[in-house]
Amino acid sequence: MGFTSNTKKTKKVFVIKVGGNIIDDDAKLDSFLRDFAAIKENKILVHGGGKLATSVGEAMGLKQLLIDGRRVTDAETLKVITMVYAGYINKNLVAKLQSLGCNAIGLCGADANIIKAHKRIHPTIDYGYVGDIDHVDTGFFKILFNNNVTPVFAPVTHDENGLLNTNADSIAKEIASAMSQLYHVHLVYCFEKSGVLMEPENDNSTIAQMNEATYLELKNKKIISSGMIPKLDNSFDALKSGVQKVLIGNADKLHDLLTYHSGTAIVHE
Amino acid sequence: MGFTSNTKKTKKVFVIKVGGNIIDDDAKLDSFLRDFAAIKENKILVHGGGKLATSVGEAMGLKQLLIDGRRVTDAETLKVITMVYAGYINKNLVAKLQSLGCNAIGLCGADANIIKAHKRIHPTIDYGYVGDIDHVDTGFFKILFNNNVTPVFAPVTHDENGLLNTNADSIAKEIASAMSQLYHVHLVYCFEKSGVLMEPENDNSTIAQMNEATYLELKNKKIISSGMIPKLDNSFDALKSGVQKVLIGNADKLHDLLTYHSGTAIVHE
Numbered sequence: 001m002g003f004t005s006n007t008k009k010t011k012k013v014f015v016i017k018v019g020g021n022i023i024d025d026d027a028k029l030d031s032f033l034r035d036f037a038a039i040k041e042n043k044i045l046v047h048g049g050g051k052l053a054t055s056v057g058e059a060m061g062l063k064q065l066l067i068d069g070r071r072v073t074d075a076e077t078l079k080v081i082t083m084v085y086a087g088y089i090n091k092n093l094v095a096k097l098q099s100l101g102c103n104a105i106g107l108c109g110a111d112a113n114i115i116k117a118h119k120r121i122h123p124t125i126d127y128g129y130v131g132d133i134d135h136v137d138t139g140f141f142k143i144l145f146n147n148n149v150t151p152v153f154a155p156v157t158h159d160e161n162g163l164l165n166t167n168a169d170s171i172a173k174e175i176a177s178a179m180s181q182l183y184h185v186h187l188v189y190c191f192e193k194s195g196v197l198m199e200p201e202n203d204n205s206t207i208a209q210m211n212e213a214t215y216l217e218l219k220n221k222k223i224i225s226s227g228m229i230p231k232l233d234n235s236f237d238a239l240k241s242g243v244q245k246v247l248i249g250n251a252d253k254l255h256d257l258l259t260y261h262s263g264t265a266i267v268h269e
Numbered sequence: 270m271g272f273t274s275n276t277k278k279t280k281k282v283f284v285i286k287v288g289g290n291i292i293d294d295d296a297k298l299d300s301f302l303r304d305f306a307a308i309k310e311n312k313i314l315v316h317g318g319g320k321l322a323t324s325v326g327e328a329m330g331l332k333q334l335l336i337d338g339r340r341v342t343d344a345e346t347l348k349v350i351t352m353v354y355a356g357y358i359n360k361n362l363v364a365k366l367q368s369l370g371c372n373a374i375g376l377c378g379a380d381a382n383i384i385k386a387h388k389r390i391h392p393t394i395d396y397g398y399v400g401d402i403d404h405v406d407t408g409f410f411k412i413l414f415n416n417n418v419t420p421v422f423a424p425v426t427h428d429e430n431g432l433l434n435t436n437a438d439s440i441a442k443e444i445a446s447a448m449s450q451l452y453h454v455h456l457v458y459c460f461e462k463s464g465v466l467m468e469p470e471n472d473n474s475t476i477a478q479m480n481e482a483t484y485l486e487l488k489n490k491k492i493i494s495s496g497m498i499p500k501l502d503n504s505f506d507a508l509k510s511g512v513q514k515v516l517i518g519n520a521d522k523l524h525d526l527l528t529y530h531s532g533t534a535i536v537h538e
Contacts, residue, residue, distance in 0.1 A: 059328045
């Protein structure tokens, strides 16, 4: 069965996640979007938030804007996330991509019922409006690709009661995993660093290639910074569920990253 | 040629615009969305704003939130409109429709390049980021209908430089007019009143049917309230460009409106 399904996969899909620090940096974002628009293969962009959510949240009187997936998302925080991520950031990315000749469409998980989620279940903590993903519908992406339309995804999903805040790295991983049933999927995590680093502040210490054994070893030695751990867990999960390649690196060097001239390649062995 | 193209139109499409006062009224909005979700034919929802834009604008320090199409939209106002209309309102409408079994997708004019506009041209006034519509791409709507997906449209369009604030009534009219080349289109303007009224505050004075001659007569006699004039101008423009019917009436009686038991029907003769 593996053989049969693999022979059907003739097309490549890039699922590319770009982080909030890049959204806030006009020059890096422009460079990233130009390289993204120039990708000839089918592609999906997943974006995080940025500083605007914090400033809008503060303006609206939220004492602390709780956007980290590990913390509680109350109704007002969800409102700010929906406005800023699924509204302002998402639609501005779409408009910029359109101006670069990329026929983008801005979506969240509720749109066309693409990502169904449930409120996070935890024995003692109520995380509020935080969604963990149950299902990604690949059918609608296929329709968009067939019509040369590029999805741009905000980190918002839904259950039967409404919208839910969902971690953008997890959305990218789940979309990549689901799409890997139909396509050769490359998952790419783009941010402000050159990749996975041996020394946290030294971009020249980028690890070019990493398998799970190396990861566990470096994690045990506390060499991997704690912020990288969820991203790397997502990366190895993605490989195990059928994603062909995972790359981690600089958003403003996307072309170099995709051609293996920059960044960290996460590999099976 | 008219005959040939008419014989191809076998399917009906409803283009339904719902106003901001309904968005702000939970009970009326629920009633409206239930009736909207129950429509079996292809349908497009276009929504306006609501009070949230004003309160977010005030929280962010805008002295006056300029959302009326006739006034200047500066960069900060466009930001609030994009956050609230294309983000919060749009995605919450989508999530509610999904929970009612209607497979909705939230869009603005930049998405899939559906509505191209230009900044309003005026000999003396710079309206700022206000868009007048040049072109509606019917092809993407057709793809959505073929896959049983219902578009929900925020009043935001774009040009080659970015997003633009565009009047929701005009968006509904332009979508209806463009779609009338392919479908039998019924354009429906839903709001908090029973229709076009002979006496502004008396819902029992609804005019059941109105042609352009009657409109011009009532307008000359100052019987039509000034707020209704752009809506009625849009209605007669729509009829002239091929839309089959235009209905104006109560959002919370959508079923009655669509079955001609309520509201004002705008007719050719």
